[in-house]
Amino acid sequence: MNQNKWMSVLENLLLPLADKLNNNRYLTALRDGFMVALPLIIFGSIFVVIANFPFLDRVLSEEAYAAYQNALGPASAATLSIMGLFVIIGIGYKLTEHYGLEGIYGGVVSLAAFLIMTPQVLENVTGVIPTSVLGAEGLFLGIFTSFIASELYRFFVRKNWVIKMPAGVPDAVSRSFSALIPIALTLSVFLIVRIFFSYTPFETAQNFIYTVIQQPLTVLGSGLPATIVAVLLVQFFWFFGLHGQIIVNSVFDPIWFALNDQNLKAFQAGEELPNIITKQFIDTFLVGMGGSGMTLAVIVLIFLIGRSRQIKELGKLGAPPGLFNVNEPIIFGLPIIMNPLVLIPWLLAPVVVTIITYAAMSIGLVPKPAGVIVPWTTPIGLSGFLATGNSWQGAVMQIFNLFVVMAIWWPFLKILDKQYYEREKGDSSSSQAAQKAAVRD
Structure with a gap:
């Protein structure tokens, strides 16, 4: 098969799939929901780093260090630890908005539905919701809940099962009453589902989702083979001009964030970190370079x-944004898109780096990601240091991978x-020949 025919086959196979994924309303809402939560997640992660800054435990007394960590603790507890709540609101808001309805009602009905489905018992104390289920642990249930709650809300609104207030009633009041019946019916459905699960061996929807869906997917997503497949898909989609990171992350982010959350809890508790593959593994040691x-x-x-003028100018143009992990000038200027000359390194390099980094963390040469979310624009070296719990080995790993x-x-x-x-030499010679001919004439 010649090169052009091979490229055509790949294009015909991948582009329709990527287009469907990119335009899927649920994946779009999922992606945008995470974007809503991202500023809060980063805020909490920053204070996790500050609270666990290296050598402070040696400089301060044990009591002073504990007081210092307790003072900063609420920053992450109120954001990073309950990130699932913000993602749920974001998904419900964006999906409802997609249908041309008021997004805020989609957001709050999704949140309320999730809370109805969440066990409110902690060590035989009722009326208490464990914060663990409000974070990444409850994310899968939250995602399904948001999708279903938004669709039910839309269904009831489209059926026109709403209370219509007379003219002259303030608009805010009228909208609230219009949403009353659709919200009440939607939440009633989730209450019935909760009661149903209480009579099953799973007892709660949370246990059902975790056992049947979340746990198997998390185990799969934490492995090296699945990660390599995800990395290759990102590169393939980008090669054809599609934003591979957005497409693939829409599917894998719930898994990677759940793994990230497990590491964060272990890091804060001073325990051994359970996972190598996490959201921050991808963002720091692949995207973060x-x-x-x-x-x-x-x-x-x-x-x-x-040596060529085109390449040199591209380097000058791409260097400043490249330091902050913005590489569109290189992708479109080199170009990488649809350029068969660079397909091999474009696909091979991320896979090799993934394997090397995974191996280094497996044998303990480099600490595993600590679970803190480092902004993706953080320059190389610093991002590796922060992502591995303020470890210099993380920075060295990035530099090694760069080479x-x-x-x-x-x-x-x-x-x-x-x-x-x-x-360029040929063009220059042709131009000079043309100039000499013009002079002779």
Whole structure:
């Protein structure tokens, strides 16, 4: 099969799938729901880092250090530890808004439905909701609840089962009464479902979702093979001009965030971290090295071996945003999209780095991600340090990976640069010949 035919087959297979995923209203709402929660998650993560800053436990007395951590604790407890609540509101809001209805009612009915389905018992004390189920642990139930609650709310509104207030009633009051019956019917459905589960061996919907769906998916998503598949899909979609990170993260984020939350709890408790693959593993050791495909290494190579004017100018243009993991100038300017010359390093480098980093963490050379969410724009070195619980090994791992990616890209960028350089020389020779001919005439 020749190169063009192979590219055509890949395009025909991947583009329709990517288009469907990108335009799926549920995946879009899921993605946007996480974006609603992201500022709060990052805020909480920052204070986890500050509360566990290295060497403070040696500088301060035991009592002072405990008081210091207790003072900063509410910052993460009120945001990161209950991130599921914010994601649920975001999903319900965005999905309801997608249907042209008032998003706020979709958000609150999703939250209320989730709370109805959540056990309110802690160690035989009723009326208490464990914060663990409000975080990533309850995220899968929250996602399903948000989707179903938003759809039920939309169904009842479309059926026009609403209270219509007379003219002259303030608009805010009228909207509240219009939402009353759809919300009441939606929550009644979830109350019936809760009662139903109380008569099953699972006892709660939370246990059912965790046993049947969340636990198997989490085990699958925490493994190296599934991670490699996810990484390859990101690269494939980007190669065809589609935002692979958004498409793939829509599916994997609930799994990676759940794994992240497990590590965070262990880190805060001073216990051994259970997972290598987490949300921060992906964002720090892959995306956090210049963006998808770790193109910061390509920029460094451009300054080292670039001869063509096009490549050199691209390096100057791409370097400032590349330091903060924004790599669209490289993806579209090199270009990477639909460029068969760079397909091999584009696919290979992230897979190699994933395997190397996973192996290094497995044998204890580098600490596992601590569960804190580091902003994706954090530069290389600093992000590795913060993501691994303020460990210098995390920063070194990123720098080592940068050299690995450079080694993989070197021959392919050399060929591409040579092509551009020879083309520019040819254009320059043609221009000079044309000028001499014009002078003679």
